[in-house]
Each structure stands twice: as structure tokens, then as C-alpha cells.
Amino acid sequence: MGNKISDEVYPVNVNRALVQEAVDMLFIEKDPTKLIRTRAVIVVYDGALIAERYGTGYSRSTKFLGWSMTKSIISALVGILVKDNKLNIDTPAPVPEWNNTDDPRHSITIKHLLQQNSGLDFVEDYYSNSDVTQMLFNTGDMAAFAASHALKHKPGTYCYYTSGNTNILSRIIRHTVGEQDYHSFPYRALFHKLGMNNMTMEVDASGFYNNEQILSEEWVKQSATLGGSNLHGEYGYQFWLNTGKENDPSTRRLPDVPTDMFFASGFDGQAVFIIPSKKLVVVRLGLTKTPDEEYGANNFLKTIIDAIS
Structure with a gap:
């Protein structure tokens, strides 16, 4: 703690x-x-x-x-990058798969991903062949797998909890801080500043x-x-x-x-x-x-x- x-x-x-x-x-x-x-x-x-x-x-x-408590840590890390003016949550998310302005997913923002209303057609049910089980156990690049899914709803109009959104956020963090700093960034920017040597949230x-x-x-x-x-x-x-x-x-x-x-x-x-x-x-x-x-x-x-x- x-x-x-x-x-x-x-x-x-x-x-x-x-x-x-x-x-x-x-x-x-x-x-x-x-x-x-x-x-x-x-x-x-x-x-x-x-x-x-x-x-x-x-x-x-x-x-x-x-487990999924880590989603909240991802949110804090995004918040740090926003505070440092390295990310903007209200503009199109920097996701390579969605770069084409004609792609309807291009309008998905980081805020949509944070609030679980990206609109991606991604199923979070834990049966044998669902999207989330395929992502977790049969996919090398989980963020790319999640980002490959088409839209089911217009971004910002429908809330559906999915780990796919969070894995995309994690990759955005990785690309923003760079490969060299990615693994040390959570400790340097958040955990060590809170005295969280063994990783428990504080007030x-x-x-x-x-x-x-x-x-x-x-x-x-x-x-x-x-x-x-x-x-x-x-x-x-x-x-x-x-x-x-x-x-x-x-x-x-x-x-x-x-x-x-x-x-x-x-x-x-x-x-x-x-x-x-x-x-x-x-x-x-x-x-x-x-x-x-x-x-x-x-x-x-x-x-x-x-x-x-």
C-alpha cells in the first residue's frame, strides 16, 4: 500500500x-x-x-x-498527459486505424473512449468466442484488435462498457510518451509521487x-x-x-x-x-x-x- x-x-x-x-x-x-x-x-x-x-x-x-481497476489508473495517466498539454480529449483520438477523415470512427475522441461511449461494435461478454476473449487470449496487439472494429453507434450517443476502449487508451499513452518511457511513466508520473510503492490508491x-x-x-x-x-x-x-x-x-x-x-x-x-x-x-x-x-x-x-x- x-x-x-x-x-x-x-x-x-x-x-x-x-x-x-x-x-x-x-x-x-x-x-x-x-x-x-x-x-x-x-x-x-x-x-x-x-x-x-x-x-x-x-x-x-x-x-x-x-483486473479492471486498472482502467481507473489509465484515466489518471491520461489526465496527467492532458495537464501537460500532450493530449486533447475533445479532438479525434490519435488512432492510426481511424486516421482517414472519411472513416466514421475518425470522430471518436479520447473523451468518448474514457466515458465508454465510443460506439464501437465490441462485445464484452465472456463466452468462448466473444470480442473480449479473443482480444485477451488470441490477439498479439489488443489495441489494434479493438480499434479494428466498426461502429455500431454514433460516438457519444450510447454507453457500453468494454475493455477494448481502455486498451486503445493505453496504446495512446504508449505512443504519446514513447517506447523508452512507457513502462516507467506510470511510476514516475503517478505511483512514486503518491508513495505507492506496492500500488494501492490513496485519498x-x-x-x-x-x-x-x-x-x-x-x-x-x-x-x-x-x-x-x-x-x-x-x-x-x-x-x-x-x-x-x-x-x-x-x-x-x-x-x-x-x-x-x-x-x-x-x-x-x-x-x-x-x-x-x-x-x-x-x-x-x-x-x-x-x-x-x-x-x-x-x-x-x-x-x-x-x-x-
């Missing part, structure tokens, strides 16, 4: 017992047919580490797979950390803002949202959690939940097949929020 989070000062207004009870519940296996298999939980409130627990055989030095202050504006304040705001074509308030710049419909908590992904929450989410229940209004960041890692149903993210976060209120 990032080595700059303090675990020495425990905020006085936190119900410590309730926090620990909520965390411990994620490690109890109540139903052998629906295993939770939580591997790590970290709770950071107002810059202080208030809870940290690992499953048997795991520790803070264990390297976990982030964000509008992109400002350790006396440096790593991301622009506007980028952080837009990352957690609903895109125009998104359904039910679900997606920003490669971050999931909890917006829902106004005054209707039942339309939120997590109805008992504030609407300003945004989060990174990955396969098997990996998640980093960021709730600015509560000064709260919660990390949960595991091997849970249907995490929302089995470990109860909504009730877990509600209890943590109750403990700090």
Missing part, C-alpha cells in the same frame, strides 16, 4: 469497534456455496488509516491483481498531493461526473459512479452510499471506493464471483459511514 498514509493517529470521532466489526464481517464465510473469500480490506478516513486486515497468507506486501484532494498538482482539479471533477450518454448514472472517466436518478436511491448501484462516490472496480470483487463528502477511501480485494450479492458492498460501506458520522 502507499507508504504515506498515517496509521499512528486514530480520529477521535470514529466508532472504532463498529469499523472493526464491519471489516471482520467481510472475512466470515456464512454460506459454503457462496464464498466471500475476502483477501484484504483497508479503510482510510481523513488521511488516517483506521482499519486494515488481510486474509490468511496475505499481507500488505502481497501483490494483488487489480485524493482534487489531484493535489504532497505540494504538487498531479492531476488538474477539473480532471478529477470530470472523472467523477456522469457522461451525457450514460444510463442510470453509472460511468465517468473510467470510474464507476453512484449517481443514479435524482431523489431515487433505488437507481444507485449502492443505494445507501452518497451520490458523490466514485470507484475503481475489477473482476472477482476488487474495488477502491472513494467518497469525497465523507473523506473516505475504502479498498476491498478478494475472489468473490458475485461481490455485490455475496459480501454486501452497500451494507458494508453504510456501516463504515455510520461509524465515522
Whole structure:
């Protein structure tokens, strides 16, 4: 985890017992047919580490797979390049396959890719011969494979979550920083500045950390803002949202959690939940097949929020 989070000062207004009870519940296996298999939980409130627990055989030095949580890291790296005036998200994306101005895909922008509304005819279902499984397991150049797909919808008009969009963004980053700097760029530009030696997200202050504006304040705001074509308030710049419909908590992904929450989410229940209004960041890692149903993210976060209120 990032080595700059303090675990020495425990905020006085936190119900410590309730926090620990909520965390411990994620490690109890109540139903052998629906295993939770939580591997790590970290709770950071107002810059202080208030809870940290690992499953048997795991520790803070264990390297976990982030899966699609990495999409949110890609967003941050794009934001850094935008801040440095190396990318413009509102002009046609620099994708060689779409260079021809007569190609309808030429109008796809980086913003469209970030918000998952590129309109590409790419299927994210994980059956044996879907687009995403072909891309992940049978293709040498995943970005080229994704970029080769035709349009199904006009860019910006329809939201559909696909890893193809993110792999195209990753290649854009690679071409922008160059082959020599590509592998070191995330560490130099983001991770090391946050003290993330073993790669866990920390609380964000509008992109400002350790006396440096790593991301622009506007980028952080837009990352957690609903895109125009998104359904039910679900997606920003490669971050999931909890917006829902106004005054209707039942339309939120997590109805008992504030609407300003945004989060990174990955396969098997990996998640980093960021709730600015509560000064709260919660990390949960595991091997849970249907995490929302089995470990109860909504009730877990509600209890943590109750403990700090």
C-alpha cells in the first residue's frame, strides 16, 4: 500500500469497534456455496488509516491483481498527459486505424473512449468466442484488435462498457510518451509521487498531493461526473459512479452510499471506493464471483459511514 498514509493517529470521532466489526464481517464465510473469500480490506478516513486486515497468507506486501481497476489508473495517466498539454480529449483520438477523415470512427475522441461511449461494435461478454476473449487470449496487439472494429453507434450517443476502449487508451499513452518511457511513466508520473510503492490508491484532494498538482482539479471533477450518454448514472472517466436518478436511491448501484462516490472496480470483487463528502477511501480485494450479492458492498460501506458520522 502507499507508504504515506498515517496509521499512528486514530480520529477521535470514529466508532472504532463498529469499523472493526464491519471489516471482520467481510472475512466470515456464512454460506459454503457462496464464498466471500475476502483477501484484504483497508479503510482510510481523513488521511488516517483506521482499519486494515488481510486474509490468511496475505499481507500488505502481497501483490494483488487489480483486473479492471486498472482502467481507473489509465484515466489518471491520461489526465496527467492532458495537464501537460500532450493530449486533447475533445479532438479525434490519435488512432492510426481511424486516421482517414472519411472513416466514421475518425470522430471518436479520447473523451468518448474514457466515458465508454465510443460506439464501437465490441462485445464484452465472456463466452468462448466473444470480442473480449479473443482480444485477451488470441490477439498479439489488443489495441489494434479493438480499434479494428466498426461502429455500431454514433460516438457519444450510447454507453457500453468494454475493455477494448481502455486498451486503445493505453496504446495512446504508449505512443504519446514513447517506447523508452512507457513502462516507467506510470511510476514516475503517478505511483512514486503518491508513495505507492506496492500500488494501492490513496485519498485524493482534487489531484493535489504532497505540494504538487498531479492531476488538474477539473480532471478529477470530470472523472467523477456522469457522461451525457450514460444510463442510470453509472460511468465517468473510467470510474464507476453512484449517481443514479435524482431523489431515487433505488437507481444507485449502492443505494445507501452518497451520490458523490466514485470507484475503481475489477473482476472477482476488487474495488477502491472513494467518497469525497465523507473523506473516505475504502479498498476491498478478494475472489468473490458475485461481490455485490455475496459480501454486501452497500451494507458494508453504510456501516463504515455510520461509524465515522
